[in-house]
Amino acid sequence: xxxxxxxxxxxLASAVALAAPEPTPTSAVFGAYTVTVxxxxxxxxxxxxxxxxxxNEELLLARLSAPYNGVLSKSFVADLNRDGAxxxxxxxxxxxxxxxxVKVYSWKDDLLQPVKLAELDDQQKQGYRGxxxxxxxxxxxxxxxxxxxQQNGEWVATTxxxxxxxxxxxxxxxxD
Numbered sequence: 001x002x003x004x005x006x007x008x009x010x011x012l013a014s015a016v017a018l019a020a021p022e023p024t025p026t027s028a029v030f031g032a033y034t035v036t037v038x039x040x041x042x043x044x045x046x047x048x049x050x051x052x053x054x055x056n057e058e059l060l061l062a063r064l065s066a067p068y069n070g071v072l073s074k075s076f077v078a079d080l081n082r083d084g085a086x087x088x089x090x091x092x093x094x095x096x097x098x099x100x101x102v103k104v105y106s107w108k109d110d111l112l113q114p115v116k117l118a119e120l121d122d123q124q125k126q127g128y129r130g131x132x133x134x135x136x137x138x139x140x141x142x143x144x145x146x147x148x149x150q151q152n153g154e155w156v157a158t159t160x161x162x163x164x165x166x167x168x169x170x171x172x173x174x175x176d
Contacts, residue, residue, distance in 0.1 A: 028077035030086040032056050033107075037075035037090055040065050052088055052105060052112060064105065064112045070094040076136040081106070081168035088112065089141060091134045098130030102143065118172045124164060129155055141166040142176070 025038030033054055040049040050072055054062040069092075076089040088105045104115040120128065127147035135142045147160040163176040 026075050028075075030077050030079075033061070033086070035077045035086065035088055037088065039072060050090060050092075052090070054107065054112065061110060062112050066090075066103065068092045068101070070101070073100070074134060076141075078136045078139055080104070080136070080139060080141050080166070082139065087115065089134070089136060091132075093131065100130055100132035100134060100143070100145075102132075102134055102141070104141070115168075117166060120164075120173055124162065124173055124175070127158065127160075127162075143173070 025036055027034055027036045029035075033056060036053045036055075038051055038053075040051040047067075048069070049065045049067050052062075052064045052066075053060060068090075072090070072092045074089075074091045077086050078089075079085065080087040080089075085107045087107070090103045090105075091100055093100050102117060104117055105112040106115050107113075127149055128145060129148045130145070132143045132145040135144075142163065142165050144161055144163045147158050147162050148155045149158050150156070164173045165176050166172075167174050
């Protein structure tokens with residue numbers, strides 16, 4: 001009996017440890033708008049979707065749902081391209097590859113429109129293994145990641161990190 005109880009507790013503990021935490025909705029205010037990013041509990045297009053809503057004091061102005069594959073991590077609202085309107089940044093990490101995906105949506109003509117970000121160039125990809133930290137600071141979209149190198153066929157972390165910011169003027173990631 002005691003062994004069955006211990007086994008059941010161990011199985012429950014391992015199931016809880018393996019379950020990914022459900023991300024909590026985040027809201028930000030930009031001028032007269034309240035922008036919320038949250039997992040979409042009524043996802044119909046794919047196994048997992050996030051939803052972005054834009055409201056003013058009176059109305060729901062826009063709702064956008066988009067699929068993702070992995071774990072939602074962060075979201076930000078800021079004027080990244082200095083046009084007076086806001087951009088919404090949503091990040092998630094793909095479970096299998098640990099690659100951090102950065103999605104950006106721009107508020108134009110009362111609609112959320114996707115912004116295609118450039119990929120990392122070959123030099124920036126050197127030693128990249130994912131698990132980026134993404135942030136918005138002083139109106140800039142930043143990403144920071146550990147640099148790895150191969151030693152005896154294995155990827156090993158170096159003491160270096162790479163910090164990049166996205167230039168919306170030149171549509172590319174740039175070294176800070």
